[in-house]
Amino acid sequence: MAKNRTSFVCRDCGGTQPKWIGRCPDCGAWDTLESFTESAASATSSVGTVAGISLTGSIEPDGVATAATGVLAKAVPLIEIDQLDVPRIPTEISELDRVLGGGLVPGAVALLGGEPGIGKSTILMQVAASVVGAGRTVLYASSEESPQQIRLRGDRLIGEDLASANELFLCTETNLVRIIEEIRRVKPDLVLLDSIQMVYRGDLDAPPGSTTQLRRCCHDLVQVAKITGAAVVVVGHVTKEGQLAGPKLLEHLVDAVLSFEGDREHGHRIIRATKNRFGSTQEIGLFEMTGAGLQEIDEGGIAVEVDGPGISGSILTATMAGTRCLPVEIQALTSTGFLGSAKRRGTGLDANRLAMLIAVLEKHGGQRLADQDIFAAVTGGVRVVEPAADLALVLAIAGAHHGRAISRGTVVLGEIGLTGEVRSVRNIEQRLRELARRGATAAIVPSSQAAPSQGLGLEILPVRGIGAALGLLS
Numbered sequence: 001m002a003k004n005r006t007s008f009v010c011r012d013c014g015g016t017q018p019k020w021i022g023r024c025p026d027c028g029a030w031d032t033l034e035s036f037t038e039s040a041a042s043a044t045s046s047v048g049t050v051a052g053i054s055l056t057g058s059i060e061p062d063g064v065a066t067a068a069t070g071v072l073a074k075a076v077p078l079i080e081i082d083q084l085d086v087p088r089i090p091t092e093i094s095e096l097d098r099v100l101g102g103g104l105v106p107g108a109v110a111l112l113g114g115e116p117g118i119g120k121s122t123i124l125m126q127v128a129a130s131v132v133g134a135g136r137t138v139l140y141a142s143s144e145e146s147p148q149q150i151r152l153r154g155d156r157l158i159g160e161d162l163a164s165a166n167e168l169f170l171c172t173e174t175n176l177v178r179i180i181e182e183i184r185r186v187k188p189d190l191v192l193l194d195s196i197q198m199v200y201r202g203d204l205d206a207p208p209g210s211t212t213q214l215r216r217c218c219h220d221l222v223q224v225a226k227i228t229g230a231a232v233v234v235v236g237h238v239t240k241e242g243q244l245a246g247p248k249l250l251e252h253l254v255d256a257v258l259s260f261e262g263d264r265e266h267g268h269r270i271i272r273a274t275k276n277r278f279g280s281t282q283e284i285g286l287f288e289m290t291g292a293g294l295q296e297i298d299e300g301g302i303a304v305e306v307d308g309p310g311i312s313g314s315i316l317t318a319t320m321a322g323t324r325c326l327p328v329e330i331q332a333l334t335s336t337g338f339l340g341s342a343k344r345r346g347t348g349l350d351a352n353r354l355a356m357l358i359a360v361l362e363k364h365g366g367q368r369l370a371d372q373d374i375f376a377a378v379t380g381g382v383r384v385v386e387p388a389a390d391l392a393l394v395l396a397i398a399g400a401h402h403g404r405a406i407s408r409g410t411v412v413l414g415e416i417g418l419t420g421e422v423r424s425v426r427n428i429e430q431r432l433r434e435l436a437r438r439g440a441t442a443a444i445v446p447s448s449q450a451a452p453s454q455g456l457g458l459e460i461l462p463v464r465g466i467g468a469a470l471g472l473l474s
């Protein structure tokens, strides 16, 4: 008889170990290994069969899908591969299409991750509506909500068009095998599954949401997509406590990983691709949650306050996200902590970069911060991961510490090196132009970029090092 194999999979990084150990040797996380049982029978399912259901023959693999994701069993010279563009199913939601690189790809699986309540189900319904509107068939498989709840949301988001959306199918099943049966029956162009944490395979001795179930179910869906040529979008929850196996575990199984971020207070939502086999991971999609669902917005929808007196601990700068430029406000707060165990927390910022900049401030800026708790944040739910915001962050921290500020209309751009020098940033003209358009009147820039910064209607204050920049705080 075939024996089941048990291994241990890290919930955070997906690394597999033969034995349980307290710390994952791949990512260093503690207590994240979970047992993962793979039945020998299911591991060797035959070609075209997923979870015991034969999908070949019933659904002909789409010719185009084969071109995009098909298998080449026999090696051929790369030059002989058709240069055909990857076929796409546009979602017609341009902010989402921009992130996807033109639309969903037939035969590929995209994972949409985000905290509960951020708007994942909302965007799925909107995608379903527009794809159906373009004459395609969509299967919306929800394992979280009742049919009535989904109908209610559909009415709210789609309204009267719902009456004519004959090709929008709904099932509220949690058993993956039955969902795959429905895919076989309905033959959709697009499958939306909400969420991967709630579906299960009955033949596995593990609860829904466990590592074993998540891995197997996701793997099955990847196979279903490949065989049927349907595009698949799978929702995955991320919890702050890391209770459920996060989408990290699934990242290497799927073709694209989209993460839904945002700031509930502002209503802004940002979708970015953290992995995309069919496009770039630079672009972001901007949305606003309204009473009528997620509305697309452009950079103009991210508001920044440029009027009024300077505020200590708050600096305006601009960050690049792909081809677009977003104005952002960096805030910092310092308070007395314990020497040797002072807290350093960043929201929307890279923690290592924050620590490095605090060290530079101490060494080259003459600041004493060893006993200071430092909190820094980017407002508006935007993540700033590029060094061009270094100088703004440093001025926000020093300003907060000394109760000093720069005038509100003065924006700050510059990367900081380990020796305290202010280095040039890319796309400075585009950033300054955008900030000037928003009403900025002056800019602190790296002295190496004083020349390209001229002529944009801003008073230019070039600085060579961090000391000179700190001198501008008053």
Ligand code: TYD
Pocket: 114, 115, 116, 117, 118, 119, 120, 121, 122, 123, 153, 156, 157, 289, 290, 291, 292, 293, 294
């Ligand atoms: P939801 O999409 O259900 O979030 P998720 O699936 O990620 O858990 O909805 C998130 C929130 O958005 C919910 O609290 C209600 C709100 N919302 C609106 O403000 N407007 C709308 O049109 C809809 C459908 C939801």
Ligand code: MG
Pocket: 120, 121, 122, 144, 194
């Ligand atoms: Mg939901």
